[in-house]
Amino acid sequence: MRTSGTIILGGLAAFGATAAAAAPPALVPLPASIIAQPGRGFDVPTSPRLRVAPHDDAARAAATALRDRLASTTRLRPSVVESAEPSAGDIAFASDPAAPGGTEGYSLTVADTGVTIRASAAAGLYYGGVTLWQLLTQQPGGTTHLADVTIADQPRFAWRGLMLDSARHMQPVAYVERFLDWMAVHKLNRFHWHLTDDQGWRIEIKRYPRLTSVGAWRTAVAPDTIAPDGTPVTRYGGFYTQDQIRAVVAYAAARHITIVPEIDLPGHSTALIAAYPRLGVRGFAPEPVASDWGLLPEVLNTDEATIATVENILTEVMALFPGRFVHLGGDEVDPTQWQTSAETQARMTALGLKDAPALERWFIARLGRFLEAHGRRLIGWDEIQEGATGAGLDSQAAIMSWHDGDGAAKAIASGHDVVIAQAPLYYLDNRQKNTADEPPGWSDIVTARMLYEHDPVPAGLSPEARRHVLGLQGQMWTERARREDWVTQMVWPRAAAIAEVGWSPPARDWDGFQSRMAVQRARYRLIGLDAGTEVAAPPAPGPRRASIDLDFCTPGATAFILEAPPRAGGGTALVRVSPQHPCWLYRAADLDAARRLDVAAVKLAFNMRLGNAAPIARLAKPRTAAGEIDVHLDRVDGPLLASLPLGGWPADADRHALSAALPGGGGRHDLYFVLTGADIDSRAKVRPPMIAVESVALQ
Structure with a gap:
């Protein structure tokens, strides 16, 4: 049994049996095996030598890639050196036909005297260089001290x-x-x-x-x-x-x-x-x-x-x-x-x-x-x-x-x-x-x-x-x-x-x-990667709801969050749209103090084909020629709370403000905003725009 450190297999074990490291290295993806080794570690010089053997083209390519990546992302200024003679402090890349791990596998060893990356093929050497770059960028401004470690790595899938x-x-x-x-x-x-x-x-x-x-x-x-x-x-x-x-x-x-x-x-x-x-x-x-x-x-x-x-x-x-x-x-x-x-x-x-x-x-x-x-x-x-x-x-x-x-x-x-x-x-x-x-x-x-x-x-x-x-x-x-x-x-x-x-x-x-x-x-x-975030801010408190804070009325229906026309003040507006079931659900609206309902509606191009199985967007039957947005209590066909006619919409306007008086009182209810109008055949060459609710406010 090896006693020099803790083996990490797919992140199952805690890295830290030695005093040199209290947590596994912050590597993504996590290598197949990481073994902490005893020793004082390796201090990376400011201008490290990336050593490759003469005529080892695969090693030279991997070393060159690491050199360029380190030079652009850290304070290190490495150089690629061709030499058969090892020297203390080298970061060595070596092709080894006998190395395990297939064409993409590699081993990476950090010892007191330097780093060695070994692989049987060019891809493995390159990925070993990626892992070393990650080891050297675990802290802001870069890391110049590496703990002694042995990494043996290869992919699960090709x-x-x-x-x-x-x-x-x-x-x-x-x-x-x-x-x-x-x-x-x-x-x-x-x-x-x-x-x-x-x-x-x-x-x-x-x-x-x-x-x-x-x-x-x-x-x-x-x-x-x-x-x-x-x-x-x-x-x-x-x-x-x-x-x-x-x-x-x-x-x-x-x-x-x-x-x-x-x-x-x-x-x-x-x-x-x-x-x-x-x-x-x-x-x-x-x-x-x-x-x-x-x-x-x-x-x-x-x-x-x-x-x-x-x-x-x-x-x-x-x-x-x-x-x-x-x-x-x-x-x-x-x-x-x-x-x-x-x-x-x-x-x-x-x-x-x-x-x-x-x-x-x-x-x-x-x-x-x-x-x-x-x-x-x-x-x-x-x-x-x-x-x-x-x-x-x-x-x-x-x-x-x-x-x-x-x-x-x-x-x-x-x-x-x-x-x-x-x-x-x-x-x-x-x-x-x-x-x-x-x-x-x-x-x-x-x-x-x-x-x-x-x-x-x-x-x-x-x-x-x-x-x-x-x-x-x-x-x-x-x-x-x-x-x-x-x-x-x-x-x-x-x-x-x-x-x-x-x-x-x-x-x-x-x-x-x-x-x-x-x-x-x-x-x-x-590396200039402006990634997204997964932390979702809760909706702003109050009676106003943006379109994306509303729900769809028909669970499981084909539905999108679409880009609306830009507002006059700039910025991107997003709206929730279910083309075949145009209905928006405001949950648990407090109607006790509300005296007016304001709805901002927006027009979107209907540039989507809904397929032959259900090609037609079927809207609720309108009461006026232009249709309306009807507001129902608690069900899509529940009691009618308000009706907002669309007939006054200016022909050249993307947006239209709708408003209706409310009777007041009534407690909390789910509000269903149902679009009425003529059915839209998505196969037609000329189609009317989609109408979407951009926001709802109770005043």
Whole structure:
């Protein structure tokens, strides 16, 4: 038995059997094993030598990365020195083919005479450098004394990823590179880049220039009509050139991050069809590139000419992205156009396919074989495994499972590898708290603790089946996150929880993680990462309620926190919206002293498709032509307390103040604010705006 210190495995034990250290180092993710050693520790010189052996390119790259990171975040001024001769005070990087831990594992030893990082591969050396940087940044201004310790580390999962949606809202290359930097210091190693969707095509394809001259641009709809800097916008879009993409790929590779490009097919393809209408089922451009969010009807044709075009596109994609996996989407395909197309039905009959899911599976499998012939591997969302057995999906295809755990279990049972990415938990466009300073997004609350305490491996799997779980991934969809600072706040710090679940052993200690994250947040300031917060301030006392402080009347309904038009005085206003159930609930309103009810209402663009299953927003029946906001007591159909007509709303105004006298008395009641008016068909080309309650006040 080793008696020199305490072994830490996944944070289970208290670090501190020696006097040298009373708590585990503040490392995120927590290493697999930390053993405190006796000794006086190592005093890091102001200008430390990062020593590498001659011709050890992997060690030199890792040492150079650490040098640059330390120089930009601490007072240390290290230098990389090539030498076979050790010297007291060295920080040595050494490639060792016999080192355990696989390609990403490493050992880090701090002794009285220096530091040694050893690994069998370049990634392990790099991650050892990340851990040393964290050891040296545990205190404000940096740490110059390190306690003697031995760290043996390797990841739990091979796939530890984040997805960034650049199709709905595009981020500058400089931001994407910062995003990769932030991933690297958390040992995240897969960057899933969502580059195409209904709302935009963001990757230059030389053979098909209309993909970017047409497909990359859409008509701006509020709030996109005003840029973050306040300038007006009529046409939203942009794309990444192939040179830019090559530079980003190289930038990621230097940080041991593999980029997985996503070309979303055969649905989510309105931008592709707008650019080249012959690729659609109907053979003509359905409309300009979509300005709507949600489930759109356009779907690719499945004839040989369309498949050849897609293969040509994928050929250029593969030339840009050297990683093994190519993501082909495959999610949320509306089958209506296939079902109503005589040509598509004839093709299904010829192929022996009985339904639209089987056709999609055949289509994706066909492209998967093309990828395999070029040394690549298909990955797609859950839906690519749907359809009749025998439709041709090869077991080499991997499933990115965004449905519940049953989707992953089904894939594993069929012999597929899976990446756990299930909604809503791993969807980072769900808000982490319900406050006005949180960016807009889905109304569900997903906290770092929820992510940290979730085991991505489906329950009940055999040891053999568990090997099919490649890892886990967080998704940052950007329909509502149009600003880079919002993306950052939504992703971090929750991505740190994903990183620890993906890297560290499965035992969890939330309190220990929180303690280490306090130090990690200080590091965020060093690297320019303005992370979000999870501390929710209580609503301000008093009878006024902002929209986000109200509840929805229909639990479980599709609901969002959306960005309202800017106020005259500036600032971002957020409103709670349930498009199919427009009703707001003010709980336990004190009506005893109230004599007047004031409601601030706001108009929002209705730029969302609600899908074919329930495409119509059904409003309560109005009593006047313009409708009203009716206020009911205790139930959505309870006694009517007040009615606020909308007919006086100025045509050019985003906001309107409504008021009604109250009888006084009556105690405490729940107030239901029900929007009345004509039903809204989300499939219509022209739709009226959504009306939302921005605030309620009892006077």
